[in-house]
Amino acid sequence: MAARQDDRAAALYRDLPEILTPRTTLRRMRPSDLDDLFAYGSDPEVTRYTGWTAYRSIDDARPFLDRTLERYALGLPCDWAIEHRIDGCMIGTAGFIWWESHEFAAEIGYALARPYWNQGIITEVVHAIVRFGWHQMELNRVQAHCEVENLASQRVLEKCGFRYEGTLRERVFSKGRFIDLLLYAILRQDAPDQITEKGEPS
Amino acid sequence: MPHNLALEDAVRDLPQLTTERLLLRRMRLDDAADMFAYACDPQVTRTLSWDTHLSIDDSLAFLRQVVAGYERGEQSSWGIEHRADRRFIGTIGLMTPQQGGYVSEVGYALARPYWGQGLMTEALRAVIDFGFRHMELRRIEAICRVDNIGSYRVMEKAGMQFEGILRDARYSKGRMDTVRLYAILRSDYGR
Numbered sequence: 001m002a003a004r005q006d007d008r009a010a011a012l013y014r015d016l017p018e019i020l021t022p023r024t025t026l027r028r029m030r031p032s033d034l035d036d037l038f039a040y041g042s043d044p045e046v047t048r049y050t051g052w053t054a055y056r057s058i059d060d061a062r063p064f065l066d067r068t069l070e071r072y073a074l075g076l077p078c079d080w081a082i083e084h085r086i087d088g089c090m091i092g093t094a095g096f097i098w099w100e101s102h103e104f105a106a107e108i109g110y111a112l113a114r115p116y117w118n119q120g121i122i123t124e125v126v127h128a129i130v131r132f133g134w135h136q137m138e139l140n141r142v143q144a145h146c147e148v149e150n151l152a153s154q155r156v157l158e159k160c161g162f163r164y165e166g167t168l169r170e171r172v173f174s175k176g177r178f179i180d181l182l183l184y185a186i187l188r189q190d191a192p193d194q195i196t197e198k199g200e201p202s
Numbered sequence: 203m204p205h206n207l208a209l210e211d212a213v214r215d216l217p218q219l220t221t222e223r224l225l226l227r228r229m230r231l232d233d234a235a236d237m238f239a240y241a242c243d244p245q246v247t248r249t250l251s252w253d254t255h256l257s258i259d260d261s262l263a264f265l266r267q268v269v270a271g272y273e274r275g276e277q278s279s280w281g282i283e284h285r286a287d288r289r290f291i292g293t294i295g296l297m298t299p300q301q302g303g304y305v306s307e308v309g310y311a312l313a314r315p316y317w318g319q320g321l322m323t324e325a326l327r328a329v330i331d332f333g334f335r336h337m338e339l340r341r342i343e344a345i346c347r348v349d350n351i352g353s354y355r356v357m358e359k360a361g362m363q364f365e366g367i368l369r370d371a372r373y374s375k376g377r378m379d380t381v382r383l384y385a386i387l388r389s390d391y392g393r
Contacts, residue, residue, distance in 0.1 A: 103373040140378060141370045166366015170341050170387055173301045178340060187370055 009101050010075030012136060019080065019132060021124040026080035026094065029068045033081055036090035037061045040113030049150040050111055051174050068093075077106065082125055084116065091116050094125045096133070104140035106133060110156075117152070126160045130186060131194050143185040145171075157184040161191055216278060217336075219328040223321060226280035226294065226328055229268045233281055236290035237261040240313030249350045250311055251374050282325050284316065291316050294325045296333055296342070304340040306333060310356075317352060326360040334388050343385040345372070357384040361391065 019026040029037075038061040040046050047054040055061045071078035079095035094110035108129060112122050133139040144162060146153040154164075162184035170178035188195060219226040229237075240246050241255035241264070255261050271277025279295025292312035299306040308329055312322050333339040346353035348367060358364070362384035370378040 103371075104378075105371065105373070140373075143368075143371075163369075165368055166383055168343075168365055168383070169363075169385060170389075171301075171305065173304050173340075178304070183366060183368070185369060185371075 006101055009077070009099060009137070012075070013077060014072065014075035016072060016078070016080065017136070019128050021128045023085060023121060024091075024125060025083045025085055026125065026128065027083055028072060029065060029079065029081040029090070029093070031065065031069070033090045034058060034061055034065055037065060040092065040111070043114055045114055046111060049147045049153065051172075053175060079109075080129070082112070082121075084121075092122070092125075094122070094129055096129070096137075099137060099139075101137070104138065105143065106137060106139055106141075107143045107145070108133075109144065120159075122156050123159045126156060127194075130160060130191070134188055134191065134195055140188045141185055143183060145181040145183055148180050148182060154182065154184075160186065162186045163190070216272065216280070217332070219280065219332060220285075221324045221328050223285055224325055224328075225283040225285050226325060227283060228272060229265055229279070229281035229290075229293065231262065231265050231269065233290040234258050234261040234265055237265065240292065240311070243314055246311060246314055249347045249353065251309075251372075253375070280325075280329070282312070282321075284321075292322070292325075294322075294329055296329065296337070299337070299339065303338065306337070306339050306342055308333075308342055308344045320359070322356045323359040326356055330360060330362075330386060330391065334391050340388050341385055343383060345381040345383050347372075348380045348382050354382050354384065360386070362386045363390065 016028055035058070038055055038058045041052075041061050041064070042055040044054045052064070068078055077096035077099040079093035081090045082092040082094055083089065084091045092110065092112035095108065097107045097109045099106040108126065110122055110126065130142050133142050142162075144157055145168075146157070148167065163186065165183045165185055168181045168183055171181045172179050216228055235258060238255055238258045238261040241261055244254050247254040252264075255264070268277055268279060271279075276298070277295070279293055281290050282292040282294060283289065284291045292310065294308065294310040297307045297309065308326065310322055310326065330342055333342050342362075344357050344362060345368070346357070354364075363386065365383045365385055367380060368383055369380045371381050372379040
């Protein structure tokens with residue numbers, strides 16, 4: 001059962017579909033995104049709450065891009081590139097960090113370039129990937145972690161219908177310190193309107 | 203940065219831990235009869251991730267996996283022996299640490315005749331002490347089904363703090379389980 005589902009998971013991610021949101025296209029990352037990735041990934045404000053430190057040179061951005069392309073090839077849960085349709089550039093990433101298909105659960109993560117903050121863009125992106133989780137991954141639970149001080153991220157999750165479940169003390173070791181994380185989750189039953197919406201996002 | 207002791211180093215010579223009434227020691231294949239005596243009990247396995255054992259062969263297969271894990275340095279589960287009764291009455295173990303060796307999860311099972319006597323609390327305290335003293339862990343966490351009062355009372359008595367309720371966070375035996383999450387930090391423990 002689990003093995004069969006994992007095959008299905010691999011097939012889904014090897015051929016990761018594009019998703020359209022009102023203002024963005026979620027698509028596979030590609031080598032030509034490197035400059036855009038560096039542009040926002042070198043901003044310490046963007047990386048304040050991420051697991052990685054701000055890039056100091058374009059070479060620092062390469063490993064993440066390479067790893068993402070490798071995950072597409074292997075069919076592992078991974079990030080979409082967030083492309084701003086009007087501006088025509090990659091402005092961030094969002095996607096699934098892990099997927100336990102036999103437990104019907106997965107976790108999401110995201111990052112966004114600072115010029116695009118406070119416009120509801122990540123909210124529309126998270127909404128779309130959670131809906132992808134219900135329909136394409138047959139999830140029952142989608143969870144996300146964020147740091148206690150990261151109020152913007154908490155607001156995004158709350159606007160998307162996630163509920164706070166607890167504070168996990170010293171749950172990760174990152175950038176030389178132990179960090180408390182807030183855990184949020186949304187269940188399929190919390191989002192009946194997303195389940196009944198037919199087909200792909202418009 | 204704290205020194206990080208790899209799991210393999212900690213378990214290659216998994217030490218015996220002695221408490222007032224218990225001996226935590228490596229499991230052996232000749233524990234199969236005692237294991238089957240409780241692992242065949244649906245009341246015991248109801249809230250566990252593994253299925254009720256249907257024959258002693260199931261218990262033997264379980265023990266073979268554990269013993270093979272000891273040999274690979276990947277298994278840090280102890281058998282719980284009741285010192286007065288000289289019986290194998292359950293198991294307790296730490297899972298492979300995450301976050302560079304700082305975070306681990308503990309899980310346990312106990313034969314029903316030994317419930318309600320504080321024995322698992324005694325075992326859990328010993329394992330937490332081992333984890334903070336010898337494995338350089340910073341955080342030990344545990345989950346149990348939200349209705350498993352016996353189990354979360356053990357966690358509370360061993361000094362673990364309630365952190366949250368994770369809805370439908372485990373899928374086991376054909377059903378979604380909502381679980382309570384508990385954790386103890388090295389700083390709670392005073393080390």
